[in-house]
Structures are given as C-alpha cells and as structure tokens.
Amino acid sequence: MSEPGTGETSGVRRPSVVVLDYGFGNVRSAVRALERVGADVELTADRAAAQDADGLVVPGVGAFAAVMAGLRGVRGDEIVGRRLAGGRPVLGICVGMQVMFEQGDEHGTLTDGLGEWAGLVDRLEADVVPHMGWDTVDVPEDSVLFRGVEDERFYFVHSYAARSFTTGQDLPADSPVRRPLVTWSDHGGRFVAAVENGPLSATQFHPEKSGDAGATLLENWVRSL
Template sequence: MATKITLLDYGMCNMLNVARALEHAGADVHVTEDPKDAVAAERLVVPGVGAFSECMRAVNCLGHGEAIHQFVKSGRPMLGICVGMQILFEASEEFGETPGLGILPGRVRMIPNTNTDGVSQRVPHIGWNHLIEPQAGRSWEKTLLEPFGTQGPAVYFVHSFAAQPANDDDRLADCDYGGHRISAMVKRDNVTATQFHPERSGAVGLRMLQEFLSR
C-alpha cells in the first residue's frame, strides 16, 4: 500500500512537480488548502518558492501557520522544501524583517555576493551543488541522506537567501558556495527540510523522497 502524503498548497509552489515526484517515489498524494487536513496528515510536505514575506503572508492568511505548529507537535514526519524550509525559522531579512514560524531557531539571510577571496559571485545560487557534512563526525545515519554514506550527492538549488540555524545540531548538510558554507538541509526530531529541490534533483532527489516515505 502506498504511503499517504499530505501536500500543503498555499499558492506559493509548483505543486504539480512536487506531487509528481512524490507519486513517482511511491506516495499516495493528497493536495490540500485546508489546515485541518494538514493537522490530521500522516506525513506532511510543505513546499515553497518565491519571496519569504509572500509565503508567510499566504501561510498566515490561510491558517496554515498554526496547523504546521500543531503537526510538528504531533511527532509525525514533516518535510519542508526550499522556502518551505526557510519559513520554519524565526525571521527573514529578505525585503526587510519578516517573522517566520519560529519552529527552528535562526534567521534567513542573503547568500554572500562575493566569495571568500572577495571576488564577486552570482546570486542567486542556481544549479547543481554537492552536499557536505556540516561538522566533523556528523552522521547521516537514520536520516534521508543515509543511502549516500559519507559521499555527499549533488542536488539542485535555486535561491538567493538561506537559513542560518542558531543551533549547529540542527544542520544536517551544507553546501559550499564560493568558500561559504550554506545550510542546505536541516533536521530536528520529526522535522526535515531542504533548501534544494528534491523534485528537481533527479534520481538522488527521488531516493530522498523514498526515504521520507519509509521513515
């Protein structure tokens, strides 16, 4: 029997691409705009693209903020994708200060527009980049990255801002961009979230989604 996934639609994502990827990974996908469906979900996926402030406005307007908080407290598995990861943090500096959901401590800040040698680099960060362990000895065991061992896979990014977790223990994977460590994936208890797009990351992304369905 396929694993049931509730995909939260608040008007700020290409739901079709995410839904297709989840279905390809083996999920029975239910797309909903109803916060009550989110609270009752077996597994919840919160995607997002665009500006942080617009995403938070849509989330709050539709009552999804409280629903996400309630779901997280349930202990059931949740996956955030791209801005769906960023809104889990306390605030973003994109277009001024915008409060987030505060589920994870930390802030969302712009990616540096120069590398560590002071040379200009492109922002947004677009394209394939390898995941790296954020700290020596950090294990990917029992996470969505377990199938990849210590060899960080390449995944697809499109973003100008990135979360900076206040707690290093929340960082599951980073990527290197111009010598800067950018938070690419976070995990705390039942919450996992990716700055990159697993639905656009080919076989690697599908494997991660399969891991989410099975854990």
C-alpha cells in the same frame, strides 16, 4: 497495483502525504515525485487532511514574506505547529525550509517566520546570486534523509539562505535530546542545505528537481513515515 481510493499496494498501505496548497508556486512536480516514490499524495489546504496525513510537505518558491503571508492565509502556521507538537512529520522545501527559521531579511525588511529554529535567513554573500544549479552537500553521520546519496549533487535555485544554525549546540554530550542533523553547502560561504530535527525535516534544494538523488531522498522520507 493499488485499488482506486484505497492507497493500498500489494496489501501494504501507501503512506498518505499532503502537499500544502496555499496558492503559491508550481508544486505539481513535488506531487508527482512523491507519488513515484510510493506516497498517496493530496494537494490541498484542507486543515483536517493536512493534520491527519502521515506526512505534510510545505513547498515554497519566491519571497519569504509572500510565502509566510500565503501560509497564514490558510492557517498553515497553525497546521505545522500542531503537527510538530504531536510529533507528526513535516518536510519543508526551499522557501518552505526558510520559513521554519525565526526571521527572513529581504532588502532590510524583517519578516517573522514560523520560529521552529532560531536564526535568520538573509541574502547569500557571493559573486553570483542566485545560486542556481547542481551542487554538493556536506552530510552529517546518521542522516536518514541522505542515506545512499551522501555523495550526490542536488539542484538549488535560491538567493537567500540560513548561514548559521545554533539549535542544539549547547546540549550536553549525555543529553537524551537528539541534536538536529544539519547538512551544509557552500556558495560564497557556508549555508544550511538541509536539517533533520525530530519530526521536522527540510531541504534548501529541490529534491523533486534533483533526479535520482532527489528521488532517493524523498523515498527515504516517505519510508520514515
């Protein structure tokens, strides 16, 4: 058992994770899911806590523009940028993944994202939108996030997605820079379901709502911290 306030379990420190609270969406399920897989979790917008934690989770639901406004309101864009510049892990979930791209296009209105990856997030081209429910994913070799759950289904609920990913494709085969690992899914066409790119990882689906498979994915991320 952990001693209150120590984050210790059987003499081993639990990784500290901050779920960034920028006043947007119900994120309690993410907090509980991370706690269940062994993290010491705090829901806060405090800059020092977000900078110092072993891992930072950027959640997101709703509209790209509204999420970006909320993030900028708590200087979340600076927090994410500084963490990644220092090689410190960040995990984006749903719209928290989408805002890692350069821009979002909602009804013809473009909003700048965090620009960690090149590309555009726009509306899915499918007969039924939103894409809601359980779906399979196409996982690349060497994935850490999906270790042990490569063939499982995950829970999606979204109308927008990144439908291409270009970063790293032009790297030479002998480059010392590791190419991003991109996981894909399909709904009216392929879209990016997850990315693993050095300290920055993200999922379009909700791992905290994806049952045992999602719990394993979160546990893989927490262990990597």
